[in-house]
Amino acid sequence: MSLILDKINYYYGKGTAFESAALKNISLAIPDGEFIGIIGHTGSGKSTLIQHMNGLIKADSGSIYYNGKDIYDKDFKMTDLRRKVGLVFQYPEHQLFEATVIKDVLFGPTNMGMDKLKAELAAYGALKAVGIGDDLIDASPFELSGGQKRRVAIAGVLAMSPEILVLDEPTAGLDPAGRTELLNLLKEIHETKGITVILVSHSMEDVAEYAERLIVIDEGEIKYDDEPRKVFAHADELRKMGLEIPQCTELMGKLADAGLNVDRSCLTVEEAVNSIIGAIS
Amino acid sequence: MLRDMTIGQYYPVESPIHRLDPRTKFLGTIIYVVSLFLFKTFWGFLLAGGFLVMVTILAHIPPKYVLKGMRPMLFLLLFMMIFNLLLTPGEVIGEWWIFSVTKEGIYAALFMGLRLALLVLGSSLMTYTTTPNKLTSGMESVFGFLKVFKVPVHEMAMMISIALRFIPILLEETNKIMKAQQARGADFESGGPIKRAKALIPILVPLFVSSFRRAGELAEAMEARCYHGGDGRTKMKPLKYHKGDLIAYILLAGLVAGCIFIP
Numbered sequence: 001m002s003l004i005l006d007k008i009n010y011y012y013g014k015g016t017a018f019e020s021a022a023l024k025n026i027s028l029a030i031p032d033g034e035f036i037g038i039i040g041h042t043g044s045g046k047s048t049l050i051q052h053m054n055g056l057i058k059a060d061s062g063s064i065y066y067n068g069k070d071i072y073d074k075d076f077k078m079t080d081l082r083r084k085v086g087l088v089f090q091y092p093e094h095q096l097f098e099a100t101v102i103k104d105v106l107f108g109p110t111n112m113g114m115d116k117l118k119a120e121l122a123a124y125g126a127l128k129a130v131g132i133g134d135d136l137i138d139a140s141p142f143e144l145s146g147g148q149k150r151r152v153a154i155a156g157v158l159a160m161s162p163e164i165l166v167l168d169e170p171t172a173g174l175d176p177a178g179r180t181e182l183l184n185l186l187k188e189i190h191e192t193k194g195i196t197v198i199l200v201s202h203s204m205e206d207v208a209e210y211a212e213r214l215i216v217i218d219e220g221e222i223k224y225d226d227e228p229r230k231v232f233a234h235a236d237e238l239r240k241m242g243l244e245i246p247q248c249t250e251l252m253g254k255l256a257d258a259g260l261n262v263d264r265s266c267l268t269v270e271e272a273v274n275s276i277i278g279a280i281s
Numbered sequence: 282m283l284r285d286m287t288i289g290q291y292y293p294v295e296s297p298i299h300r301l302d303p304r305t306k307f308l309g310t311i312i313y314v315v316s317l318f319l320f321k322t323f324w325g326f327l328l329a330g331g332f333l334v335m336v337t338i339l340a341h342i343p344p345k346y347v348l349k350g351m352r353p354m355l356f357l358l359l360f361m362m363i364f365n366l367l368l369t370p371g372e373v374i375g376e377w378w379i380f381s382v383t384k385e386g387i388y389a390a391l392f393m394g395l396r397l398a399l400l401v402l403g404s405s406l407m408t409y410t411t412t413p414n415k416l417t418s419g420m421e422s423v424f425g426f427l428k429v430f431k432v433p434v435h436e437m438a439m440m441i442s443i444a445l446r447f448i449p450i451l452l453e454e455t456n457k458i459m460k461a462q463q464a465r466g467a468d469f470e471s472g473g474p475i476k477r478a479k480a481l482i483p484i485l486v487p488l489f490v491s492s493f494r495r496a497g498e499l500a501e502a503m504e505a506r507c508y509h510g511g512d513g514r515t516k517m518k519p520l521k522y523h524k525g526d527l528i529a530y531i532l533l534a535g536l537v538a539g540c541i542f543i544p
Contacts, residue, residue, distance in 0.1 A: 056460050079466055087464040095461040097486035107483065111466030142490065156465060 003030040003085065003164060008052060008062035010220075022048045024220045026062070030164065030198070035190050037207030037228070038200045040217035041242040046200050047090070049217065050166045053198075054085040083112045086162030090169045092153035096141040101132065101152050104141050108160040119159075126159035127152070129189055147178040151185075158189070164196040165189070171206055183210055208232070208246040208267045216243070229265040248272040255279075292409040297525055298340035299410045303419025305526045309533050310407045316540045317396050317403075326395050328539045332532075333403055340410050350405040351398065358397055366390040413445040421511075422520055435511025443499070451492065458487045 008026040013019050022045050030036065030053075040046040051057040052064060055071055055078050064071045066081055089095065098104035102123055109119035127137060130151040136144065141152055150170070157165065167186070171179040187210055190197045201207050207214060207228070214231045216224040218241040224231045232238070232249045239245075245253075252266045252275065261279045266272040298306075317329055337347055351358075371385030408416065421438035428434050459469070462483045469480050 051460070054464060056463060079468075082464055082466055089457065089461045089464070092461065094491055095458055095465075095483075095487050097483045097490075107462075107467075108465040111468070160466070 002032060002067065003053060004028070004065040005052065006063045006065065008049075008059045008064070010048060010052070010057065010059050014060060022220050023052075023059070026220075026222060028215070028222065028225070030196060032163075032196060033190075033194055034196050035187070035210060035212045036196070036198045036215060037211030037213070038198060038215045038217060039202060039204065039207055039243060042202060044217045044241075045220040046217050047168055048220075050087065050168060050198065050200055053164070053166055054082050054087050056087070079112065083108075083160045084162055085164045085166060086157040086160055088154055088157050088165070088167040088170060090172060091150075092157075092170075093141075093146065093149035095156075096149060096153060099140060100138050101127070101141050101144070102137040104152065105156045105159050108156050112160055122159045122161060123155070126155040129158060129193075130155045130185060147174060147181075150174070150182070162195065164198065166198040166200070168200045169202070170199065171201070171203070179206070186210070202243070204232075204244050204246045208249070216241070228267060232267070233265065290408070291412050292340075292342050292346060294341045296339060296341040296410070298336060298406075300523070300525060301410075301529055302520055302522050302526045303411050303415040304423055304520060305522070305529050306407050306411055307416075307419045307423050309529060310404055312533050312536060313403050314400060316536055317399055319540045320543065322543070323392070323395075325539065325543045326399065328536070328543060329399055329403075332536055333399060333406070336406055340406065342406070342409055347402060347406065347409070350409075351401055354397070354401050358394055361397065362390040362394040365393050414442055417442040417445070418516065418520060433511075435514070439511075447492075447495070450495070451488070454491055455484065455488060458484050458491075 005026055005028040008023055009021070010023040011019050012022050026049060038046050038049070048057060052059055055064075058072065066084065069076055071078070071081055096104050098107065102120075105123040105126060106119055109122045114122065124137075132148065132151055132155060136148065141149060144152065154167070154170070165186075170186070171182055174182060183206065186197055186199065189195055199207055199211060211228055214224065214226060214228045215222060216231060216238070223237070223241065224234065232245045235245045235249070235253060244250075246267055248266050248269055248271070249264070252262050252272055253264050255262050255276070256264050260276075263271070263275045266275055313329065313332065316325070320326060320329065337344060366382060366386045366389075367380045369383055369386035369389045371383035373381045373383050374387075375382040411419070417438045420441070421434055424432075424434050424438075459467075463469075467480060467483055469477065469484075472480070
């Protein structure tokens, strides 16, 4: 159950005077059960990249293999891929359209050809997983709060029981509490259901704490693909790409420069506190 | 699919025509269009055609691009020419089944066809060389006299410019929603007409919702900047006539003279 991208190239405005490369020679393997963060500056090509993963955009050259099958083959069923690779777009609450929450969540599973009972079970399960209570399932999605709407929209993708869940900037526009809540939710889904989660973000803080693997994209190319700690060791290069490193890592770097014996690669506040206490005592 | 509409699209280059005041271009287009309907012979069209070629060259727009604007009109043009060709009574020169081609018919088909072609090409030149913003501020100024009759000229101009501004935004939004629904397994391409119409609901509902949201946000933002309509409102870039406009008006006067003297 893996997704392999092999030398993907994609151009904007192919064949016109405005042609420009959006993705250059991207090769990537996504094995089962990872929590991956993809970061890059606005316009770096990260959204374009994830749309290749479920076949919404077709690469101009290169191939993509899902479980060893070439997705550009004529007899490959794209609906299967769309079901297995669930893609949650930016501001997914803008795609809600049904009269009730449950009907909206049912849209995906029904399109995928699940029978009624199975689809309903999947929809209820997904709503429960994102923390939408029974009292809201018959409400109109347009009456919900922003955070609730977003969780309903995520449930709409989750109900298709994907094996890989890709989310484009899922925390955009949420308050800090909503952001932490959503990220913890993703972590929980990742751990309990064993789903591969790919989190696209331009915020280092988001991905540093949760991702096990970090892919940095700049100008359509993969610059780093490693553990977060190792990626953040390249602070200067990241800054040149217009990316920030997490505040904790930044602070620890400065403390270490000032002569304090602390660990530079701390990612979270907790780690940083422990490291500082260790250095002082 | 919606990208290759050239009619009404601004063509961004530097040229004397682009620099003209939008009022000049607007009045010029009106004079040009009226002249097309006043000419009774091909000599008049020769003058109008010459005028069109001159403006196209001065505007630095590739002729191919200008002709592309004709494409949506092609069907109407052929339709009209064929009807004129077959249904004009007069001196018969050829017959086939129930149709007869007359000398007058050939003349009328060519005359009408040429008139329509010149009409479309000429008016699209204005939108090629004028940004929507300038166009609406030009229109507001030209129709400004109607304010005396309580016509809300400014409000209408503002509505047109907002509508034009939102076309690309809504196109992008549509594209995004389509992709999001496709990711949820929506299928817009297969099935009969009823199934296809139904498949549009997941696109249209979010599109309407977002249009209303955007409209509300825009209204709030305008109010926050104390927008209160056209009264006493000044412009950041007021319309001003330059030397080029004088030359343009002289040339337009030539076209008017042509209307009067050419039969």
